Amino acid sequence: MFDLELGLDLSGDFYTRHFQPTPSEDTLILNMGPQHPSTHGVLRVILEIDGEYILRAEPVLGYIHRMQEKMGEVKRYEQYLPNMGRVDYLHALAWNWAYVGAVERLMGLEVPKRAEYIRVITCELNRINSHLLWWGAYLLDLGAFTPIMYAFQDREIVMDILQRVSGSRLTYCYYRFGGVSQDIDDIFIEKTKEFCAYLKPRLKMYKDLVTDNIILRKRVEDIGIIEEETLRKYGATGPVLRGSGIKYDVRRKEPYSVYSELDFEIPTASSKDALGRYLVRMQEIEESLKIIEQALEKIPPGPHISPQAPRRPKPPRGEVYFAVEGARGEIGVNLVSDGSAYPYRVKLRSPSFSNLSMFPEIAKGTLLADAVSILGSLDLVIPEIDR
């Protein structure tokens, strides 16, 4: 299409027009997404390739934008709570926690010890679930079809456990201001212990079968090396940051809840490549199991929700930021209250957004197959990026 009056070339959409090819006949502009098997959702990456080498890569966002932040402004505090399970559907409880925690901090609400322990247990179970799904999906990106089925078998058990207490299987809305909606019972504890005992030999099997496989090693070793400089520039967090050897974890750096009472390691890898990020996530599953086992031992009796917890919170005027460690990195909620029942402003800080922002820099000069590997190793959840 060519607009004669304005003299503009109107072919393609906004991004295609602005992503002009370099004046060379050797390169090809390639649209990877929004429907592509390995962008895991509706992410679109415009690539300029020379042969199979990527010269430029530009992610295009917004295909699943749902105005989560605007919704926060027009809904009451408690009405907005179920939205949190939909921001990142894989680690829904961490987003629950970030929002609930922010409101609690704003109101100065005390959370009972038992509720804090329940939150730790369920959040870590959810983290294991998220990492397992990532593991399966990443190997799918690399062309191995079977691991995702094994991962889903394990996930099924966790989802059954969490369904007992929260009532849902994926987009949880379990935490409440001042506690959790329902107390855990003996069957929950027993099943969780069973799961911990079940997953450990499975993880060993995954290591022997998949992690030590030579083809996989060749696909992840020295691929997508991210330097500290880049990580700082884009504010990367989570396993992506720890995979480059930086020991930063919100659970340890700004301890919230009862994490300071629990003994666990922050796994890091010094290799800075996709393998480093892979190994960090696999070790994090083990650490999460350790946390769950300790928390189940230490959990005190008491109420599961604070008696002062309001059904319809009306926090005082003020601004607050609360961060938790999600499966993908630092999840932050910045809340501004004007004293009414509606938040004045809700800002959601999603780790996937920062992690994806690095992609153009890392992908430059790599092969197409490596770009898929790098994109997978960043562990992106697209609804979380677009919000």
Added chain:
Amino acid sequence: MIDLSTIPSPLVQIVIGLIGVLAFVGLNGLVCVYLERKVAGHIQRRPGPFEVGPHGILQPLADAVKLVAKQMITPKGADPILYWAAPLISFAPAIACFLPLPFGPKLQNVSINVGLILILAFSSLNVLALCLAGWSSQNKWSLLGAARDIAQSVAYEIPLLLSLLPIILLTGSLNLAEITQTQGPWPWQWLVVKQPLAFIIFFVCVFAETNRAPFDLPEAESELTAGFHTEYSGMGFGLFFLAEYSYMVVGCALASILFLGGYQGPVASGWWWFLLKVYALLLVMMWVRWTYPRVRFDQLLNLAWKWFIPLSLLNILITALVVKL
């Protein structure tokens, strides 16, 4: 089974043989689809197809009906003649490849003394078809798939041929029936014992030639969506699919004829032994596909040029020396 050599006219013999081969290829496609889905299912801790017929035995028929009934779409801007010629060019030579294969002692369509070369020549035509498919689709992913396929096939054709030369040196024949007869019925009389390296190189090259995982780069699903057949629907895709399975069978049949004694077995030699060996090798191919990740393109080429070609050359040299001494 009829004894093909008793039919007087060679023309009638070839016609009957072709009909038999077509029936076999079609049937084999159905069996392979069912096998692949069941093997994948059991490897992935699920039952596989289960609803259509007892244990899903009619699933391949349902798949075939679906493929035949689907609308055949030619993408805008594609060259329709080349676009629809490509699946045919891919499938037709596969039939010719079956003609010189000795299925049993008397069960061979054309007994020619260059059977091996005929198969290798016809199976190489597949590259052309995939190149056409990728080129004429007017799709960048297809084009990338085609480019990958050509590089891969060119690289792997060489070690494939080189790995077969020692066999020819040892047996002194290119006739597949004669090569079978030089081996005995027992496993230690098979050529795989004398040529283990050649067997490994040949079998790995068959993986690459037939675009099977871990070398399924031309159709790498997670990288190129579906590679060269991204735009094909209905039977266009179906023919590529059928051709892929046929070439897999040809590759496995060659491996069992050249290295595993063909139709000869410890007890009661016959075509059943041949089919048993072929399908055992096919199962291995499926097993590998559902187990390993995909290699990267440059790694694939490195493997061919840096390892397989020098190793097979060395193998030829050693074999030649041993044969001459």
